[in-house]
Amino acid sequence: MNKISKEIYINCSISSNRIAVLEDESLVQLFVDFPSHTKMVGNIYNGIVQNIIPGIQAAFIDINQDINAFLPLSELEDEGHYKNVSFDDDNSNQKNKSKKHVKDLKIGDKIIVQVVKEPFGGKGPRITTEISVPGSLIVVIPNQSYIGISKKINDKYERRRLRKIIEEFKPKNVGVIVRTTAQGKNQEILVDEFNVLLKQLKTCLNKAKNKEAPLLIHEDVSMSSKVIRDLFNNQVNNLYIDSKKSYNTICSHVKKVNPLGLDKIHFYNKKQPIFNLNNIEEQIAKSLNKKVWLKSGGHLAIDHTEAMVVIDVNSGRYIGKSNHEENSVKINTEAAIECAKQLRLRDIGGLIVIDFIDMMKAENRKKVYELFKRELKKDAAKVATAEFSNFGLLEMTRQRVRQNLLDTMKEDCIVSNGTGKILKKEIVLTNLENEIRTYKLQNKDMKLDILLHPELITYINKHVKIFKTNFLWKNFLLLNLKADKSVYKHQFRIYSPSKKTFINE
Numbered sequence: 111m112n113k114i115s116k117e118i119y120i121n122c123s124i125s126s127n128r129i130a131v132l133e134d135e136s137l138v139q140l141f142v143d144f145p146s147h148t149k150m151v152g153n154i155y156n157g158i159v160q161n162i163i164p165g166i167q168a169a170f171i172d173i174n175q176d177i178n179a180f181l182p183l184s185e186l187e188d189e190g191h192y193k194n195v196s197f198d199d200d201n202s203n204q205k206n207k208s209k210k211h212v213k214d215l216k217i218g219d220k221i222i223v224q225v226v227k228e229p230f231g232g233k234g235p236r237i238t239t240e241i242s243v244p245g246s247l248i249v250v251i252p253n254q255s256y257i258g259i260s261k262k263i264n265d266k267y268e269r270r271r272l273r274k275i276i277e278e279f280k281p282k283n284v285g286v287i288v289r290t291t292a293q294g295k296n297q298e299i300l301v302d303e304f305n306v307l308l309k310q311l312k313t314c315l316n317k318a319k320n321k322e323a324p325l326l327i328h329e330d331v332s333m334s335s336k337v338i339r340d341l342f343n344n345q346v347n348n349l350y351i352d353s354k355k356s357y358n359t360i361c362s363h364v365k366k367v368n369p370l371g372l373d374k375i376h377f378y379n380k381k382q383p384i385f386n387l388n389n390i391e392e393q394i395a396k397s398l399n400k401k402v403w404l405k406s407g408g409h410l411a412i413d414h415t416e417a418m419v420v421i422d423v424n425s426g427r428y429i430g431k432s433n434h435e436e437n438s439v440k441i442n443t444e445a446a447i448e449c450a451k452q453l454r455l456r457d458i459g460g461l462i463v464i465d466f467i468d469m470m471k472a473e474n475r476k477k478v479y480e481l482f483k484r485e486l487k488k489d490a491a492k493v494a495t496a497e498f499s500n501f502g503l504l505e506m507t508r509q510r511v512r513q514n515l516l517d518t519m520k521e522d523c524i525v526s527n528g529t530g531k532i533l534k535k536e537i538v539l540t541n542l543e544n545e546i547r548t549y550k551l552q553n554k555d556m557k558l559d560i561l562l563h564p565e566l567i568t569y570i571n572k573h574v575k576i577f578k579t580n581f582l583w584k585n586f587l588l589l590n591l592k593a594d595k596s597v598y599k600h601q602f603r604i605y606s607p608s609k610k611t612f613i614n615e
Contacts, residue, residue: 116346120334121384122353125539125573129337130390137393138455139341142518143333144536150225150235151511152244152330155179156318157237159219169215170234171223174324177234181223183215220323222315228512243307243314243328246339246367247292247300248276250307252315254285262290275300284308291343291368303367338363342371349375352384381551383544391544397455397515404448408441412452414516418461421449425467435474438467442478450485457518459491459510468502479504532600535569542602549604549613550587557588558613561603564593 119130131139143149155173162169170178215221227236242251257276259269272288275297280286292300314328321327331339334351338360342349351357357377364371378384385391396402402410407427413420423445425437449464469475475498482504486493495506512518520531533541546558562570570591597603604614 114345118337118341118346118349119384119387119390120337120349120351120353120356121540122334122351122356123540123543125536125543127332127334127356128385128394128540129334130385130394131341132388132390135388137390137397138451139457140394140397140455140515141333141337142515142537144534149330149333150175150228152225152336153326154222154224154241154243154314154328155237156321156323156325156327157221157223158323159215159217159221162215162217171221171237172324173223173225173235173237174326175229175234177229177232179223179225179235179237180233181221181237181239220318222318222327227510230513230517242287243311244289244339245303245307246363247289247295247303248307249287249289250304250311251285251287252311253283255282256285258285258287260288260290260292263288263293265293268293272300279304284311295367299367334360335363342368346374350378350384350387351375352378354379381547383547385544386548397452398519402448402452404441404444406441406444408445410445410448410452412456412458414514418463419458419514421452421462421464423449423464423466435470438469439474439478442466442469442474443481446478446482447485450482450489453486453508454489454491456515457491457512458514459508462506462508464504464506466498466502466504532598535566535599538566538600538602539570542604545602545604545614546587546589553606553613555606555608556586557590557607559590559592559605559607561592561594561597561605563597563599563601564595565599566602567591567593 114133115135117132119132121128121130125144127143127145129139129141129143130137155171157171157173157179160170160172160178167183169181169183171181173179221239222241223237223239224241225235226238229235240251242249244250257273257280259272263269263272272292276286276288278297279301286304310328317325317327330336334356338349342364349360351360354377357375361372361375364375383391385394400412402412404410404426407425409424409426411422411424413422423442425441445466452458453462466478469478479495479497483495486495489508491511492509493506495504498504516531519534519537521534523530523532542560549555594603602614603612605611606613
């Protein structure tokens with residue numbers, strides 16, 4: 111079996127940072143971070159209980175945001191986050207920790223919570239009382255005493271070695287989870303990271319004691335740093351980044367926890383946009399389409415609704431053999447692989463229903479179901495699947511932490527009363543930046559006129575004032591921004607005065 115080539119590309123532009131994960135040059139994950147937007151997952155707050163609703167077994171907590179955070183009371187005893195961790199060296203599910211006592215919350219109580227889901231669709235962020243501070247190698251949890259080891263570390267001798275190392279320096283009132291990346295690491299490196307995380311934890315808890323709630327008491331790292339922390343492992347062949355500042359930050363971090371990984375990190379300083387490599391930009395555009403074509407000629411139709419995501423498998427242009435059952439199995443097999451890939455790439459969460467093409471034989475339905483389950487194992491998100499229903503539908507849920515890719519990059523179109531979506535302002539500016547850079551590779555224009563919708567001009571003047579000056583110095587180019595109501599909010603027109611023509615039409 112050939113080893114998969116895995117690479118990470120990071121594009122830092124004025125209005126957005128994008129991280130693309132490629133396996134054999136195929137885009138499998140995309141993370142988008144807007145510097146002007148505050149990311150909340152991983153942040154720890156000292157909040158105040160605002161309301162308790164027994165009917166839905168939930169509390170609403172003021173964490174100094176526009177919308178109160180949602181705390182399911184079941185979270186006070188939730189053990190779901192131990193799914194990929196075992197608490198003995200035989201890799202079993204048994205735990206040697208006592209259950210957390212459920213606190214009877216009262217309105218006005220102060221409570222330390224951590225955000226586990228971003229706010230979305232008018233709903234506030236989802237939070238938990240099980241707080242933790244993650245590092246590259248270990249995770250530190252206050253007021254616990256256990257040591258958990260990642261189930262992905264299969265060697266029982268390595269598990270025992272790591273457990274013994276942690277036992278030697280871990281205080282009694284602190285829990286530690288050892289991540290997969292800790293394999294092979296010596297005690298000195300583990301102790302250094304533990305001390306850093308413990309210091310962060312103590313600082314966080316001291317803020318909660320000494321300052322008035324509601325208050326942010328610990329801010330998680332940036333999206334770029336989080337991806338490096340969680341994804342940059344031994345399976346990654348290379349990492350390319352086009353920002354010198356971010357490159358230096360990442361190298362500084364990797365040097366401390368995994369010095370051997372420095373050779374894989376490369377600063378990309380060519381004029382061609384980094385996402386033009388391996389057709390990343392084109393693959394991103396396809397990932398926003400409703401229709402996904404299969405090699406056989408069939409296709410998937412992906413529809414987002416308020417309650418769920420529905421994926422319809424269609425035979426499309428596929429003719430195949432005269433045997434309908436064989437045709438159905440072939441398309442469904444291909445569709446099962448593609449569905450698993452698209453769920454991961456588009457970061458689709460919540461309830462998902464897949465309507466495969468009807469198969470008459472139970473063994474064929476079983477075959478497609480088992481294949482789909484195997485493909486889902488490539489996904490780090492927690493999933494739960496049910497076998498085919500009597501109506502031939504496959505139902506599943508996938509963990510939702512962030513907005514899905516569609517909602518991250520697009521927003522509701524006001525003109526169509528919300529029935530359609532257009533690219534967000536930040537993505538429009540990122541695309542504009544790449545378009546100009548690509549044009550400058552083969553042209554020597556010193557000035558370009560940019561026609562934009564007035565709202566986008568206002569946004570630039572308010573949030574990204576360096577847009578024009580940045581281009582002026584980096585590309586020896588003067589940009590003249592012109593408001594034009596005939597240009598849609600998600601579009602732009604670039605005019606070359608020297609050539610007397612629009613260059614992007």
